Amino acid sequence: MPKIPDCNHCLLSAHDPHIVCAVHPEGVEGDSCLDFREDPNTSVEELWLPQGASYYNGELILQPRQHWTQQQQLELLDWHPLFTGRCPQCGAEYERDYTSRVHWDCPNPECGWLDDTV
Template structure:
């Protein structure tokens, strides 16, 4: 029987394994039903998602495992040159061309600090 996903929330749905609904007992032919009427008493579908996942266009997407804890991410804001604009070791100022920068190694020859977080 061709039943649509919307049938479960339709006022005309029969809740019978042998009939789809009162108007279309054998189901509908096509992508939609012109007789669909939202049932105000229908249970809302709960989209459960595990931690680290989210829905995009009704599809559950698992996020990759993060290598940093929340605390480590917050600490990174305090010392990394991407956020401070200064070398964490010698306080030398970095150029402000942030969009093209990939590596955050200190250009001060006396310092030698290298970003090993990437």
């Protein structure tokens, strides 16, 4: 019998091991129900949500701490190697392997510029 997690908190739920609900006695196909109505009398477990976090597909995701103003973030587009492909200090060009790069320290050993944005 296909029962989804929402069935436990639905106003139409039969709370019966043999019948899922009044509208869909044998359950629904898929992972959602168009007839779902939240039952105000059921206690829904409150999910813990710390400040600066959110849930994405049921998984708690902590947001990175933003220490840059919006203006600083926009200026970052003009000089950071992720966007320009060049060292902001000496202009040395980076290899085009952007998807695998985490740190953007200058490829020129004489320059010495280090990425401290991470």
